[in-house]
Amino acid sequence: xxxxxxxxxxxxxxxxxxxxxxxxxxxxxxxxxxxxxxxxxxxxxxxxxxxxxxxxxxxxxxxxxxxxxxxxxxxxxxxxxxxxxxxxxxxxxxxxxxxxxxxxxxxxxxxxxxxxxxxxxxxxxxxxxxxx
Numbered sequence: 014x015x016x017x018x019x020x021x022x023x024x025x026x027x028x029x030x031x032x033x034x035x036x037x038x039x040x041x042x043x044x045x046x047x048x049x050x051x052x053x054x055x056x057x058x059x060x061x062x063x064x065x066x067x068x069x070x071x072x073x074x075x076x077x078x079x080x081x082x083x084x085x086x087x088x089x090x091x092x093x094x095x096x097x098x099x100x101x102x103x104x105x106x107x108x109x110x111x112x113x114x115x116x117x118x119x120x121x122x123x124x125x126x127x128x129x130x131x132x133x134x135x136x137x138x139x140x141x142x143x144x145x
Contacts, residue, residue: 016044016081022106022132025049025141033141035101037108037129043082046127048108050075050099051141061097063112075099077110079125090114090123104134 020039027033035056037048050056051064052073064074075097080089095112108129116123 016041018045020129020132021135022129023135024138026138027140027142033138035106035134036139036141037106037132039129040080043080043087045080046110046129047078048075048097048110048127048129049141050108056099056101058100058102059098061099063092063095063097063110065093066091075110077112077125077127079114079123079127086118088116088118088123090116090125092125095125101134106132106134108132 018039018041020037022035022037025033025036034052035050039046050061062074064071064076066076077092077097078089080087092110092112092114095110097108097110100107106129110125110127113122113124
């Protein structure tokens, strides 16, 4: 399945260890991708380690989640293996994530390729606080 959505990128603060990061989101019609670049300091261009959603120890990494609908059934996964590459230049974020994760509905593995292409970083800041 392939889908395209409008995307946004916003800085966030107050996450684990009181660090911050960037939250990238794209969603439309029941399909969407969210990526949280979590870091205790500045956002660096280059490869980022992929983190599990519940990781409370690792300070720097990317958490990637995908949701899509087929007929009336929603499917989704958080990537548990793969790669994430980030470019931040002049207030514009480009991110490519490739990997796979367990489909929460079907139980099989989902292969995911997600690209955020030249998304302007918004001026506002949101909260990074999360709950499980």
